[in-house]
Amino acid sequence: MNRRAIVIGAGLAGSSAAERLAARGWKITLIDAADAPGQGASGNLAGVLRPLPSLDDNRLAQLTRASFEHARRHFAALTAAGQPLRWAQTGVLHLARDDSHEATQRRVVERQQPAPGELRFVERDEASELAGWPVANGGWWFPGGGWVDPASLCRANLARHAAQITPRYACQVAQIDRHAGLWRAHDGAGALIAEAPVLILANAAAGRHFAATAHLPLRAARGQVSHLVADAASVPQIVVCRLGYVTPAIDGLRSTGATFSIGDGDATLRAADHAENLAKLDFILPGYGSHIAAAELAGRVGFRPLSPDRLPMIGAVADATAVDPDRPARPLAEMPRLAGLYVINGFGARGIVWSALAGELLACLVAGETPPLADDLVNAVDPGRFLLRGRNRRVRGAARSLIDG
Ligand SMILES: Cc1cc2nc3c(=O)[nH]c(=O)nc-3n(C[C@H](O)[C@H](O)[C@H](O)COP(=O)(O)OP(=O)(O)OC[C@H]3O[C@@H](n4cnc5c(N)ncnc54)[C@H](O)[C@@H]3O)c2cc1C
Known part of the structure; x- marks a missing residue:
């Protein structure tokens, strides 16, 4: 052929x-x-790498688990071949959005018995320690997850x-x-x-x-990410998710977001979307972004193919x-x-x-x-x-x- x-x-x-x-x-x-x-x-500065378990281990969950494992092997191979891939296995903390979700997260771990190195449920106190910031709920801890610079x-x-x-x-x-x-x-x-x-x-x-x-x-789903100026030593040093995400500081910028709107072709940055991202950040890490003004934020718009x-x-x-x-x-x-x-x-x-x-x-x-x-x-x-x-x-x-x- x-x-x-x-x-x-x-x-x-x-x-x-x-x-x-x-x-x-x-x-x-x-x-x-x-x-x-x-x-x-x-082209975002960074995005999240982690699986997506579900109680019924549906196809999305199976595909994402297999992909997550494959991705890490692929990344290791690229790095071993000397390619300048930028990513870090910081671990990903996926906080429950409420008590009922927290109960579901616990049941997933009990039912599926993943190896602790892959996934375990952490109580709120441990989650707060991992995040370096007081959080409202416990959640899933994926020690092998992290952030990736997709470009x-x-x-x-x-x-x-x-x-x-x-x-x-x-x-x-x-x-x-x-x-x-x-x-x-x-x-x-x-x-x-x-x-x-x-x-x-x-x-x-x-x-x-x-x-x-x-x-x-x-379809295209517009997404705007916000960039927060951040010191390399500042918390969180891991990726934290809760109906949104926040990454560690990468080259002095922490990414947080993202918005999601279908049928919206506006490629310009919007202050209202930064405000939405700050509200998501507050849901993840209460009070963390209270001193930040949406109008002063930088960021990036992309269109997810859906x-x-x-x-x-x-x-x-x-x-x-x-x-x-x-x-x-x-x-x-x-x-x-x-x-x-x-x-x-x-x-x-x-x-x-x-x-x-x-x-x-x-x-x-x-x-x-x-x-x-x-x-x-x-x-x-x-x-x-x-x-x-x-x-x-x-x-x-x-x-x-x-x-x-
Ligand atoms: C805000 C946001 C946050 C995200 N966060 C995450 C995350 O945390 N974790 C995660 O796993 N994923 C995340 N994603 C999703 C991920 O980034 C996308 O799924 C992925 O980038 C899509 O890749 P792609 O190659 O299909 O599309 P693209 O990267 O858009 O590539 C398509 C390319 O095709 C080119 N093209 C189009 N038409 C033509 C043409 N006619 N001729 C020549 N070239 C053409 C374009 O120029 C473009 O470069 C996020 C996406 C967004 C927008």
Whole structure:
């Protein structure tokens, strides 16, 4: 097989897929409209790395646990290879939002019996000690969690097998098509940017821009993070979450947030959103930010690529034109696909946790290898799921609300 692929998008999704295929000897042309990797949703100063347990150990929880473990192995491998990935395993304290949530957190730990090095429930006093600040509830303590600089992860992914990857930055793909067995990416003037047998769409919230993927129910969720000037020795020295998060000081700035609004395309920083983040910070660490004025804060706005079931989209793109909406349901394995066209998207608020395993899964699917996840999880993230019978109305509804928004 001619092992060449185009990847559109140099964020966490695209850089992870490119790295995994490059590791297998593939030649990649990586295209991004920005002038460097990790400038979109993947450009925050820092985000949180931790699993997301649930009482019923649902698919989201299973996927996130597997991804968390995979991510740490991937990060260790990047670091061992000398790549300048910036992250720290400070531990993550996920405080309960109220007494009832605290009871649920306890039951999860009792029921699932995780190794204490992975997760344990800590009472309020111990939680306060860990945070270095008095907190209102106990919570989950993930000693192996921490913060990650996502743009540094994108850069490290792309540098690891740099000889295999040809980046094309400041280059916007306006159109894609398939001709003589090759996928082609064209710019706004119709000029050919690249062609290859495989095309991987990792262009986040713009993922529905192309006709072949217009049926995917992707939405963008605006998120604003606030940056607090902070001394390196100040508390907290760990990541603390409670319907929001606050990181340790990184290069003199602590990140806290974030807001979440769907159908909101405003890319400018808003004082009202900083005020919302300060209120979240007060919920996490009562009184911590009481001296801070929202109007004086800096921060960053990003747009999370969101799918309606909150699971990512990883795999071969279905041929929507060949699917009869009134046909009875059939297995995903029989879904008609567009040969050579793949998507890695829908990371929502979990891209830092999911991207490494998602990249590996996509590379396995492209290369025809056994996936690193059980079949039910592979199916759960299959982008073809949105064209299964019974989902059509919801998909159309989501598409309509996107247009209305
Ligand atoms: C405020 C906020 C806080 C977050 N916190 C966390 C967290 O704590 N933990 C966590 O795990 N995750 C977190 N996330 C989520 C995570 O950052 C995202 O899931 C992830 O960055 C998405 O990566 P991506 O590669 O899909 O998208 P992006 O990073 O946006 O990359 C898409 C790229 O495609 C390019 N592109 C688009 N269209 C085209 C085109 N036509 N031609 C060329 N290039 C194109 C864009 O320029 C962009 O660089 C957070 C996100 C936000 C916004």
